[in-house]
Amino acid sequence: MxxxxxxxxxxxxxxxxxxxxxxxxxxxxxxxxxxxxxxxxxxxxxxxxxxxxxxxxxxxxxxxxxxxxxxxxxxxxxxxxxxxxxxxxxxxxxxxxxxxxxxxxxxxxxxxxxxxxxxxxxxxxxxxxxxxEVQPGKKGQALEELKEHFKSCGEQLNAEKHEDIYLEGRLAGNIFLLESGLVKTSRLDELGKELITGILQKGEFFGFYSFQPHSCYPETATTLEKSVLFRASHDEFVQMLEQNLELTLEYAELISQHLDVLKTHLLEMAYGSVLKKTASTLLEFAKKTGLGNSQLIKVSRSDMASVAGISTESFIRSLSSLRADGIIDILGRDIKILDLQKLQNIH
The missing domain is CATH 3.40.50.2300 (Response regulator)
Structure with a gap:
């Protein structure tokens, strides 16, 4: 050759x-x-x-x-x-x-x-x-190399808070890597109510839904805070998957992990108490934003309520209950976690 x-x-x-x-x-x-x-x-x-x-x-x-x-x-x-x-x-x-x-x-x-x-x-x-001297490669290495490729060759986007990255129903022409910030994905039901389908943090890929070249985005992606992203074309991304079996397997495993998290979240939404849903949502946002004790969650009540699958009013009442128990504090529009362990133990 x-x-x-x-x-x-x-x-x-x-x-x-x-x-x-x-x-x-x-x-x-x-x-x-x-x-x-x-x-x-x-x-x-x-x-x-x-x-x-x-x-x-x-x-x-x-x-x-x-x-x-x-x-x-x-x-x-x-x-x-x-x-x-x-x-x-x-x-x-x-x-x-x-x-x-x-x-x-x-x-x-x-x-x-x-x-x-x-x-x-x-x-x-x-x-x-x-x-x-060949040895098995490190797990996740292909995905890390893909991230480096996005940063080196992809187009950088600087997005303001609440800026739409792509809209539901539009042609899915690009795949995105979130370098910093926070992004939500959501859909609208038949009554026009927003249903949040996911929260994305630094280092996560999003925007890939099909191997077909002319598919449409099934949901909308919007920043929750100022964010930096890199994007590559859908065709280029598919080509990389087709040419690299290790990358394809790692990406498939990543999708599988996301599905497991989603199933757990759906079960909790179906059977968990309102207080448990609120606590789990706070924990999810704390994890996504890298927060721990004594840190602030700067996300709107309506967005968090949508993730929890409850009304904004119910979410606010649960926050008041958690505040009364000394588990969280509310500082204007921001939420401060005071006791992470107690928040995790709520049922």
Missing amino acids: ESSVLLIEDDVVLAENTRELLELSGYRTLTSHDGKSGLKKAFQEKPDLIISDIMMPELDGYEVYKALQQSQVTCNIPFIFLSAKADPGDIRKGMNLGADDYLTKPFNEEDLILAIERRLEKRCQLLQQERK
């Missing part, structure tokens, strides 16, 4: 000439004309070797290399700088970063091919050694 080489070069003529040279030498060659698209292609294609210019728009070669080193998916791909910057300081900077080689323009064609052959041969030896 022929080796693949990713060439990141903003000089279109040079890129085309170099591509022809590499293909004539038996390499499957991918090209990008700026650092950002080159970085994205590196994550998507996972080439056997990367050649990159340094002075480029969007991201320069140094930034591309640093981003690749931060992901376990790409950190071991051989990397060669190709640049007109021939100053010894520039060469030293590139090599100090950890690059495998540094060639200056104009380069000798034989030198380039020889550098590629040596790096690929060395990588082949390392891979063979790794196979001998």
Whole structure:
């Protein structure tokens, strides 16, 4: 099987000439004309070797290399700088970063091919050694790598409190990773009443409902506080799942865990007392926001009541009862948990 080489070069003529040279030498060659698209292609294609210019728009070669080193998916791909910057300081900077080689323009064609052959041969030896020492991967590693991909290649969104991320019934064109903040998902019943279906916290993915390319969002996603998100297209996300069995299995397990939590929540809503539903909802929001004793929950009463599956009035009465027992305190619109253990023991 022929080796693949990713060439990141903003000089279109040079890129085309170099591509022809590499293909004539038996390499499957991918090209990008700026650092950002080159970085994205590196994550998507996972080439056997990367050649990159340094002075480029969007991201320069140094930034591309640093981003690749931060992901376990790409950190071991051989990397060669190709640049007109021939100053010894520039060469030293590139090599100090950890690059495998540094060639200056104009380069000798034989030198380039020889550098590629040596790096690929060395990588082949390392891979063979790794196979001998292979050990099972850490659980959840593929999902962590997916998160890094979203942060490196996805589009960043800064959302204000109560801002809609997507709406029920709209085309489901993107998948989201919540980097910070809090997001609720909800549906409207036939009477127009909002039913909250989930609360999402930092590090969670949302927006994926179907492998079909033209599905619609079955619910609305709205921020509960200022949030930072990253998004990738639905098609790109599906492609990553199809190409990575380990990732697919980990994501399926994640969905399974969410279903178990949802079943427990539904049973509690069906059979739990109003006070128990209120306590469980407070505990859920405390967990989602990383809170413990002596911390404030800054979420509206109506949102929490919707999660609990009770009316806002009943929720407020339960809060008053918990306050009277010294389990919580109410400071304006915020709720302060005073005794986490007692709150957990409510039946």
